[in-house]
Amino acid sequence: MKSDKFLEELTMTLRTTLAATAAASALTVAGAAYADGHGPMRIGITQNNVGVDSYQTTYEKAFIAAAEANENVEVVVLDAGGDVARQIAQMEDLIQQEVDAIIIWPTNGEAVIPAVRKAHSAGIPVVVTNSNIAEAGFEFVATFSGPDNITQGSRSAEIMCDRFKALGIENEARVVQISGQPGYTTAIERQQGFDDRLPEVCPNVTLVETQPGDWNREKSQQVMEAFLVKYDDIDGVYAGDDNMGVGALNAALAADRAEGITFVGATNFAVGYEAMERGEYWGSIYQSPVDDAEAALQSAIDLINGEELPFLNYFDTPKITQDNMTEFTKPVF
Structure with a gap:
């Protein structure tokens, strides 16, 4: 004792x-x-x-x-x-x-x-x-x-699709995706949820390309800069978390192309919430x-x-x- x-x-x-x-x-x-x-x-x-x-x-x-x-x-x-x-x-x-x-x-x-x-x-x-x-x-x-990451990806696709329908572009919209760290289960599952759900809810939306942002804002900004050079027409960006999503937003703002692009993320960070308050970032998934x-x-x-x-x-x-x-x-x- x-x-x-x-x-x-x-x-x-x-x-x-x-x-x-x-x-x-x-x-x-x-x-x-x-x-x-x-x-x-x-x-x-x-x-x-x-x-x-x-x-x-x-x-x-x-x-x-x-x-x-x-x-x-x-x-x-x-x-x-x-x-x-x-x-x-x-x-x-x-x-x-x-x-x-x-x-x-x-x-x-x-x-x-x-x-x-x-x-x-x-x-x-x-x-x-x-x-x-x-x-x-x-x-x-x-x-x-933890969170159900496949469901998160699915819900992000639904947010994106609903926004396109509200804008009347669900039959022509083009989306790029910035995924998380390769080999990381959360990244794989959020991408899977998004990739599987988007064509179910918005079958005519085109997912043009996916590149990893490694959960890093600066890396994601560089990925988005490359997308903006490569594609004249981008209507939506899905990022595996808001940290990467805001990196993509920053690239679009710097290129004067943010207006008209719907930004959707997951794991709502303060920077994502603030960007939503400013009307620059559309939606995310709330996770504490x-x-x-x-x-x-x-x-x-x-x-x-x-x-x-x-x-x-x-x-x-x-x-x-x-x-x-x-x-x-x-x-x-």
Whole structure:
């Protein structure tokens, strides 16, 4: 039994420390021990690439805040920096640490499967967060917590089609698409949802070309600059998230061609919301990184406590356009 003094000190100091690991430096948030004398649940998370966009940055802050608020939880917070090899090393390190559960935001849905299988074999439940791994690895995953990205892509196509119909150009409109990071499940699924749904709702709209923007605003601006040079007639731009969508918008504004182009994204960022307020950007899909982070942590806690969870544990992501945006709070990321 731990002493009362030890428990009191541990309870009083929800401390945030940097812990060096074999894979990378990790942020460890320690919670108080259980009241019954058992140590706190130890949950490890390896993220995709925190520095790449404000959604992932906000997710990490929300995740740490949720862990700090729970006295029975200690988390080891790792970031792969977009590097698959680093993420695999981080997974192996968390397995060696014998954490009670692992949350992974995959850098690549295929490449991480062996590491996820290894955690499963070690008896450590794995929560996949935000972007699922490839189907071949599903049997090694306890639950997926995040958005339904295929539905998001489908809803973006519906937003685009509805706008074209309102403008009377649904029989002639031409669309270009800026997708996310190649090999990344969210990018694949959002593109799939859009590609499959658009011809169902607007069969005469032409999807001219798709190029990756890698979730990066500057890269997406360059992709859009190339589209504008290549195509005289662009009526719509679909981007896999608003960060890329605003990059495309910036290119069109700089070329004096934004007027007459319908911009639709996903994962409504603050910059997308602001562009919608200005009337420059038409619509997106509303998704909260805070909800995302809290849902992942709660899923891990529930699994450790022996609860049964559905394999696909989605939270809702509704459509947002200039017409209904006042119903939604401006994103903080």
